[in-house]
Amino acid sequence: MRTVTPKMTGAEIFFESLKKEKVEYVFGYPGGAVLKIYEKLYDVDFLKHILVRHEQGATHMAEGYAKATGKVGVVLVTSGPGATNTVTGIADAYMDSVPIVVFTGQVPTHLIGNDAFQEADIVGITRPITKHNFLVRDVNELALTIKKAFYIASTGRPGPVLVDLPKDVINSVCEFDYPEKIELRGYKPTFLGHQNQIKKAAEILKKAKRPLLYVGGGVIMSNGDRELRLFAKENNLPVTMTLQGLGAFPMTDTQSLGMLGMHGTYWANQAVNNCDVLVSLGARFDDRVTGKVDAFATKAYKIHVDIDPTCIDKNIVVDLPIVGDVKHVLAELAAEMDEAPDLTEWWQQINTWREECPLHYEKNDGKLRSEFIIEKISEKTKGEAVVITDVGQHQMWVSQYYKFTNPRSHITSGGLGTMGFSLPASIGAAFGIKDRPIVSISGDGGFQMNIQELVTAAYNKLPIKFIILNNSFLGMVRQWQELFHAEKYSFTDLSDSNPNFVKVGEAFGLKSFSTNSPNNVDDILEQAFSYNAGPVLIEFKVVKEDMVFPIIPAGQSVKEIMTKRLDPKEMV
Amino acid sequence: MKHTISVHVENHYGAFNRVATMFSGKGFNIHSISIGETEVPEVSRMTIVTEGEDKIIEQVVKQLNRLIDTIKVIDLTGQSRVERELALITVFYQKGTRAEITNICNIFRGNVVDINNKTITLEVTGPPDKIDAVINVLAPYGIKEMARSGTVALKRGEQLKQDKKETVI
Numbered sequence: 021m022r023t024v025t026p027k028m029t030g031a032e033i034f035f036e037s038l039k040k041e042k043v044e045y046v047f048g049y050p051g052g053a054v055l056k057i058y059e060k061l062y063d064v065d066f067l068k069h070i071l072v073r074h075e076q077g078a079t080h081m082a083e084g085y086a087k088a089t090g091k092v093g094v095v096l097v098t099s100g101p102g103a104t105n106t107v108t109g110i111a112d113a114y115m116d117s118v119p120i121v122v123f124t125g126q127v128p129t130h131l132i133g134n135d136a137f138q139e140a141d142i143v144g145i146t147r148p149i150t151k152h153n154f155l156v157r158d159v160n161e162l163a164l165t166i167k168k169a170f171y172i173a174s175t176g177r178p179g180p181v182l183v184d185l186p187k188d189v190i191n192s193v194c195e196f197d198y199p200e201k202i203e204l205r206g207y208k209p210t211f212l213g214h215q216n217q218i219k220k221a222a223e224i225l226k227k228a229k230r231p232l233l234y235v236g237g238g239v240i241m242s243n244g245d246r247e248l249r250l251f252a253k254e255n256n257l258p259v260t261m262t263l264q265g266l267g268a269f270p271m272t273d274t275q276s277l278g279m280l281g282m283h284g285t286y287w288a289n290q291a292v293n294n295c296d297v298l299v300s301l302g303a304r305f306d307d308r309v310t311g312k313v314d315a316f317a318t319k320a321y322k323i324h325v326d327i328d329p330t331c332i333d334k335n336i337v338v339d340l341p342i343v344g345d346v347k348h349v350l351a352e353l354a355a356e357m358d359e360a361p362d363l364t365e366w367w368q369q370i371n372t373w374r375e376e377c378p379l380h381y382e383k384n385d386g387k388l389r390s391e392f393i394i395e396k397i398s399e400k401t402k403g404e405a406v407v408i409t410d411v412g413q414h415q416m417w418v419s420q421y422y423k424f425t426n427p428r429s430h431i432t433s434g435g436l437g438t439m440g441f442s443l444p445a446s447i448g449a450a451f452g453i454k455d456r457p458i459v460s461i462s463g464d465g466g467f468q469m470n471i472q473e474l475v476t477a478a479y480n481k482l483p484i485k486f487i488i489l490n491n492s493f494l495g496m497v498r499q500w501q502e503l504f505h506a507e508k509y510s511f512t513d514l515s516d517s518n519p520n521f522v523k524v525g526e527a528f529g530l531k532s533f534s535t536n537s538p539n540n541v542d543d544i545l546e547q548a549f550s551y552n553a554g555p556v557l558i559e560f561k562v563v564k565e566d567m568v569f570p571i572i573p574a575g576q577s578v579k580e581i582m583t584k585r586l587d588p589k590e591m592v
Numbered sequence: 593m594k595h596t597i598s599v600h601v602e603n604h605y606g607a608f609n610r611v612a613t614m615f616s617g618k619g620f621n622i623h624s625i626s627i628g629e630t631e632v633p634e635v636s637r638m639t640i641v642t643e644g645e646d647k648i649i650e651q652v653v654k655q656l657n658r659l660i661d662t663i664k665v666i667d668l669t670g671q672s673r674v675e676r677e678l679a680l681i682t683v684f685y686q687k688g689t690r691a692e693i694t695n696i697c698n699i700f701r702g703n704v705v706d707i708n709n710k711t712i713t714l715e716v717t718g719p720p721d722k723i724d725a726v727i728n729v730l731a732p733y734g735i736k737e738m739a740r741s742g743t744v745a746l747k748r749g750e751q752l753k754q755d756k757k758e759t760v761i
């Protein structure tokens with residue numbers, strides 16, 4: 021039914037539309053082009069505006085909120101610099117398929133193209149990094165455009181949508197008419213998988229001797245984790261997950277092989293390399309997963325389930341594509357599986373690999389290590405926290421040592437690899453999730469990239485645990501320098517320049533801790549996790565020069581896997 | 593191999609840019625691209641000639657389909673189709689060669705559309721390989737400048753399916 025009301029301004033229509041979309045939070049920052057919206061916001065009580073300290077922070081908060089809740093994250097910024105500051109977050113959301121809608125102010129339509137004050141062609145700039153974007157040229161199109169933006173962002177393969185709002189459009193008036201439903205002739209995501217293809221997949225799986233499920237973020241986005249669990253358990257199938265897929269299947273389950281790819285487990289990578297049927301579920305055969313494509317899963321019949329047809333046959337040519345929503349396809353696939361394959365031998369083989377080369381770190385030299393801390397946090401939170409990581413070594417260690425048991429619990433910048441993601445994204449997650457601990461884990465480098473948002477966390481009294489694994493290095497880059505760049509540690513040593521993190525935390529109003537001893541870890545975690553009146557910061561001064569293992573060097577295959585630091589004696 | 597792809601896009605601001613941005617962003621080749629209105633005013637038709645292995649072309653078609661502003665994408669390659677291109681070619685002439693050039697123009701069923709004391713401008717239409725042939729023959733006389741429209745194409749006997757209208761309930 022249509023609801024037509026008396027005339028409203030663009031600013032009023034903007035908020036009425038957000039109300040229709042049931043938006044709870046807007047992460048934003050004001051400025052000239054959006055003053056009229058902020059004027060109206062003053063009287064709005066049905067949503068909360070969160071004032072950030074940098075517009076990049078706002079986009080990552082929206083991402084954190086969206087990934088943790090499955091709802092659309094919303095950003096509001098001014099034109100020009102406000103808009104360009106959102107670009108990294110938008111690109112990040114595009115790579116990781118995160119549903120966010122970014123509203124940018126724009127100079128009045130008659131000034132567009134005149135190099136007006138604070139003008140930037142943000143629609144042009146973001147065209148290759150948005151699922152879609154709009155410039156609203158007439159207030160009569162505003163409500164419909166907002167409806168389209170939310171619809172496009174949240175359906176099919178989700179992604180960021182940008183809506184550019186010229187100042188005069190916001191000031192003009194028209195009737196408010198918000199459509200309940202829309203259909204776009206150029207956009208109709210395939211939802212149901214092809215019946216015959218699904219039947220065929222089941223036939224092949226029933227006969228498989230060495231099947232493997234390769235699970236990506238799509239399973240989590242489609243809320244298909246329950247279907248995955250049932251399907252995997254009933255058929256005794258081994259499950260390996262991508263970085264974005266972690267949590268889709270409980271890592272505490274013996275059927276979980278952990279993560280695959282560059283820093284994946286030895287046994288997961290061996291399983292990929294030796295399986296006879298590989299079922300990819302909502303994953304995209306990214307180069308960090310496949311390494312050398314010619315050597316990837318060469319023995320496997322490949323089944324690929326994805327809602328985005330462009331993912332299919334892009335990096336790896338598959339034998340059986342199924343385009344559709346993973347949740348639905350999984351349910352139908354499970355229904356077709358009337359007999360489970362006999363996998364005794366396959367499991368024996370996998371378990372041999374597991375024992376051959378387990379994850380390992382030095383525990384007995386009295387030094388503080390990231391892996392140890394992550395294991396402690398995993399135990400403390402029983403694998404049930406929402407853990408938001410940054411980019412680098414600590415990110416990979418979290419993927420290896422935190423035992424995720426639930427979907428939407430592991431939030432990280434995977435596709436773009438954006439340092440500075442964790443801190444603001446954890447703020448977004450903390451607004452969305454109130455009943456589970458929120459743990460942000462960063463390196464000392466990335467923590468400084470959006471450090472200004474600590475005030476957003478403190479001001480809003482969010483009970484986030486900000487963990488800094490401080491190795492005084494840009495650790496992951498240092499690791500590559502050691503392994504592949506002649507040990508030239510060019511501009512990665514931060515030991516002389518890092519700030520005093522405890523003082524930084526305190527200045528922003530956070531309860532702050534620091535230690536370099538493994539003996540203090542339990543005590544500090546206990547204090548931190550029992551304090552929920554606001555955020556805490558914990559700096560763990562860890563060993564400087566540890567490396568993440570295993571590692572398959574970029575573009576190589578599982579044959580080249582390195583599982584430990586080479587002893588200098590062995591190197592000659 | 594060369595492929596001719598016909599794309600129906602929404603006839604509004606930015607749709608053409610979206611297609612062009614996608615091609616450059618993904619590193620796909622464009623030989624020619626042309627755009628104009630169709631029988632339905634809100635829809636434009638782009639004809640894109642691109643080149644690549646089958647795997648690349650499959651991606652091109654999928655990526656085009658993925659854009660929200662594209663309504664229909666058809667790879668016309670291998671289908672019975674009409675393909676035409678228009679070229680305007682300005683050629684230098686000397687005393688004895690003017691007749692030769694107009695003769696060539698006639699053979700290719702072109703028109704002389706301009707002439708001055710040094711140059712003569714021809715208009716030729718036809719399939720792209722015919723245009724290539726004309727250019728080859730004219731090259732020895734000295735081509736001053738040239739403009740090609742890019743290919744436009746239609747499937748033979750094609751019936752434009754009426755796609756579902758954008759419905760706002």
Ligand SMILES: Cc1ncc(C[n+]2csc(CCOP(=O)(O)OP(=O)(O)O)c2C)c(N)n1
Binds near residue numbers: 438
């Ligand atoms: C914005 C950005 N700039 C540069 C990089 C390249 N980069 C990848 S990992 C890394 C080092 C990260 O160091 P740190 O935050 O201390 O974490 P660690 O690896 O030590 O855990 C760098 C510089 C990046 N991913 N993102």
